[in-house]
Amino acid sequence: MRRVVRQSKFRHVFGQAAKNDQCYDDIRVSRVTWDSAFCAVNPKYVAIIIEASGGGAFLVLPLHKTGRIDKSYPTVCGHTGPVLDIDWCPHNDQVIASGSEDCTVMVWQIPENGLVTSMSEPVVVLEGHSKRVGIITWHPTARNMLLSAGCDNQIIIWNVGTGEAIITMEDMHPDVIYNVSWNRDGSLICTACKDKSIRVIDPRKGEIIAEKEKAHEGARPMRAIFLANGNILTTGFSRMSERQLALWNVENMEEPMTVNEMDTSNGVLLPFYDPDTNVVYLCGKGDSSIRYFEITDEAPYVHFLNTFASKEPQRGMGYMPKRGLDVNKCEIARFYKLHERKCEPIVMTVPRKSDLFQDDLYPDTAGPDSALEAEEWCEGKNGDPILISLKNGYVPGKNREIKVVKKNVLDHKGPKKTEHPSPDKKCASPNVSVKSEAKLEEILKEIKSLKDLVSSQEKRIIKLEEQMSKVAI
Secondary structure, eight states, X not given: OOOOSOOOTTTTOEEEXXXXXXXXXXXXXXXXXOOSOSEEEOSSEEXXXXXXXXXXXXXXXXXXXXXXXXXXXXXXXEESSOEEEEEEOTTOTTEEEEEETXXXXXXXXXXXXXXXXXXXXXXXXXXXXXXXXXXXXXXXXXTTEEEEEETTSOEEEEETTTTEEEEEEOSSOSSOEEEXXXXXXXSOEEEEETTSOEEEEETTTTEEEEEETTSSOSSSOOEEEEOTTSOEEEEEEOTTSEEEEEEEBTTBOSSOSEEEEEEEOSSOEEEEEETTTTEEEEEETXXXXXXXXXXOSSTTOEEEEEEEEOSSXXXXXXXXXXXXXXXXXXXXXXXXXXXXXXXXXXXXXXXXXXXXXXXXXXXXXXXXXXXXXHHHHHTTOOOOOOEEOOTTOOOOOOOOOOOOOOOOTTOOSSOOOOOOOOTTOOOOOOOOOHHHHHXXXXXXXXXXXXXXXXXXXXXXXXXXXXXXXXXHO
């Protein structure tokens, strides 16, 4: 007898919003017009980009710090322009990177027990973009490797350990880059661009491996992410402004493997993908729902599972890595939905009667250890994520402090012992010049003289106040 309904263990996945006392209240979520998630989560903290006067800031809250967040709660506030994107390091739960309208990327080390006072001094400032930096994403398997993309249509890959730009991709994108995604082992990236093209790039060779023009016909922003098997999933708009979900084979990008048309809405669809279960969750900015689909190897490849619907529209969304989930409750995903004034956790659960560990729901997942060092990746090595079992729950290890050893370009005491990679690898070109060092010294001198001037004026004010008090007497 022919089976009518497709068999799937994720068919009955349901979403449930947290109770009010489990939400994070009274948070002024950023109003900046940029289509990023505004929220980043790891097993220890939730970080949220917030409204801040005189610069850009984001909150870093321990997961257990629910309830009303005081207005005086410390923030991370080193940027001079609004923060546009944030991303937790996958290999260190205390390290977060941020990109901003001030054209810089900053990397922060959060203290072990969270923030006690506001933090304005980053571990390292990465300067190389000439326009605002809207995309930040860490390398999935190599330690201290960070990718940033800006509105100058450039992609820069940084070695955070040395504070230098390793690879700069300048001429590959003629227009604004909407998003960048690494593949599973970090050997390739795929990008979605305003020129309606999807590109697959080998960053070390500086080559475009595959490209599809007009992947989605509509003018509104697209997104493209790599799946575990190397295929690419895109979200975008048709010519009639219908939202679409498409699947592409990198080997042959002439035609999509499948295209799903969903609805007509303006919100950009942000895809969140779980490589362990092959489930993709689509969260539209301004929507009040989360749709989820299962990706399989047989046609039609993309299978609609269900929709989690709520009343309030979402301003942004954070997605918890697999190691931060509660395996005892059969939790397969957890989102942190941003409202106008609060952050609300949403749990996705597979209903099961047994209390035992469900190994079919929790295959070994990517752990916090890096497979490669930054230098090894530059030399051409690749490494799959180091997997861990969640059978006894995830126990966070001790995070080592991030150390930045900057290479001093002004030091000419002898030749540096650097390994020169082969010509096909465009690696290791520091982005600090002697000219910029001199300019920096000049600025620092000016700051010092201004501080001295302020201090002398303050002394003068104190004297005048004393004289006034004597006259009053």
